[in-house]
Amino acid sequence: MKSLQPFTKQVIRIIQNIPPGKVMTYGQIARLAGSPRSARQVVRILHSMSEKHNLPWHRVVNSKGEIGIKEEEFFLVQIMSLESEGVEFSKNNKIDLELYQFTPFYN
DNA sequence: ACCCTGACCGCGT
DNA sequence: AACGCGGCCAGGG
Secondary structure: OOOOOHHHHHHHHHHHOOOOOOEEEHHHHHHHOOOOOOHHHHHHHHHHHOOOOOOOHHHEEOOOOEOOOOOHHHHHHHHHHHHHOOOOEOOOOEEOHHHHEOOOOOO
16 A cells, blocks of 8 residues: 555545544544545545455444445444444434544544 | 535546 | 546535
8 A cells, every 4th residue: 555645545544543432524534634625535435445455434424423325235234333332323323423433633 | 605525436547 | 457546526504
């Protein structure tokens, strides 16, 4: 993973460092990686590079604490993965970010 | 009209 | 054929 762009490398590193039982948001990761408006790029990286770089993709949610993924199969996998780490969901499948958001430095 | 968010999608390597 | 890049910009509040 040497020839990757700096932003891409940062995003991968940040995601790899999210501890179990914690989550980060797309925008938060983009900000930390140095490109505040590039949440969409984070989505892209998550979507296409999770397996190769062994990313805990299930620990990334949207800014409201919801699962961003639409496909039912992976949607359920994500919820189950997080629940197995102790993350609790409300009945409308939402996470309390105050409780579970991981903030490495500060935003 | 402005600010924030986003599991995109088509192309080049 | 597969993989990484774009670092914007469309859509909603």
